[in-house]
Amino acid sequence: MDLKYYSSYDMLWGTLGTVRPFSNFHPDRDAVAIQAAVDSKDTVTLVRILTNRNNAQRQVIAQTFEELTHKDLASSLKKCLSGDVETLLLSLLVPPVPYEAQRLQQAMAGLGTDEEALMEILCTRSGKQLEEIKAVYKELYKKDLAKELKGETSGDFEKLVLALLNKGNVAGVVQKDIELLSASLNGKKAEAGPWIDILTSRDSDHLNNVLMGLEMETGQTLEHILEKRFTGDFRLGLSILVQCIENPAAFLAKRLSTMKTPVVHGIMVSHSEEDLLCIRVAFLKLTGTSLYSALQKHFKQDHLQALLAICRSED
Structure with a gap:
């Protein structure tokens, strides 16, 4: 490279x-x-x-x-x-930024799109990191990442994905954001716009206050709101985004608990030098089993030894 x-x-x-x-x-x-x-x-x-x-x-x-x-x-x-x-x-062997670009390309390759893999990367990376990933994606694949994502998604989910790709850091007022999200739920059909605008442009501390306030304002849990008021890929995308706002390590631990080889590779390689220790803690809390032990139950031989070396130790 x-x-x-x-x-x-x-x-x-x-x-x-x-x-x-x-x-x-x-x-x-x-x-x-x-x-x-x-x-x-x-x-x-x-x-x-x-x-x-x-x-x-x-x-x-x-x-x-x-x-x-x-x-x-x-x-x-x-x-x-x-x-x-x-x-x-x-x-x-792949440098970190090209590796994330590669994972995005793989999530869109072939028949069907891996929406969860797309959302994982878009939700857990900062705006600065995504700018680097976009630039490298163009170098590697001679294609514009935004256009590629647009071609693989549609409707409100497409708008959410593109907003995440170009996420900003806009200052907001907590109470005003709560009111906007609450009002978006009043009609016969929930409005997607305020959710996309607010959840992709504020920092996580602000958004956690907004989401807690929204639950108090509506008397409903976020899980219930998303389940009842939204559908399809957009509901999936919002759910992942909310989980990443609240606790990204817990979301990644939940993904790892599937023990699907591409998911395990992607998260462990991507986060091995960043925050895999946090993900290990979240995995233990979620499953009652350490990641180190869980890997031993699902993988074997040299592949297992490589995964254990990246995981590093028992919790």
């Missing part, structure tokens, strides 16, 4: 990640060890090295590997790996 794709990116969107920079880092040694592991199909060594270096270090390893061997590291891994462990280790 060209260095320009992540040169402006600080590599650590947070400080509660499980994967940290490896202190005794020697990229030349790693590159030589990886070359030997590739030749002997030693998956254990590949997993050990690639899961114990942070993304910035992996980029240096990839560059050093190419200088030493005149081969591309990702292409070399493909020749000696297969299945889920191949997918996971190749994901670890």
Whole structure:
């Protein structure tokens, strides 16, 4: 991957990640060890090295590997790996911003759209991060992300998705926002506009106050309001957005609890250097089981060892 794709990116969107920079880092040694592991199909060594270096270090390893061997590291891994462990280790080689762009592209690829995957990324990333993702998406796929999303969605859900992609930070008055949302529910059909405008343009502290106030104003839980007054993809999108406003780690833990391989890969790789520790805590609270233990029940062999290395430890 060209260095320009992540040169402006600080590599650590947070400080509660499980994967940290490896202190005794020697990229030349790693590159030589990886070359030997590739030749002997030693998956254990590949997993050990690639899961114990942070993304910035992996980029240096990839560059050093190419200088030493005149081969591309990702292409070399493909020749000696297969299945889920191949997918996971190749994901670890992608810089963070291109990885999010890749996940969005995959959510729209083929028949049907993975609305939950789209909403996960759009709801848990800041406006600044999404600007970087949009720019890299255009570099990678030669397409405009907004136009792609527009082609994959429709109606109020399309408006919500595009508003999230271009989310701002507009100051609002809590009581006024409560009144606007409450009034939107008075007609025979609930108005989507105020929900899109307010929930995609205020900071989370403000919105949490608004949502709590709305429950008091209406005497109904948000879950009940969304269930009864909205339908289809828009209801799904609003539900995910509200969950991410209230507690993004809890939403991601809920997603992880499905133990679907693409979901687990996406969240654990994306959040390994950011806030996976928070997600682990939320997972334990939600399921009564640690993420580390849950992974052991659903995955196996080298793939499991790679996931456990990213998860890091038992809770």
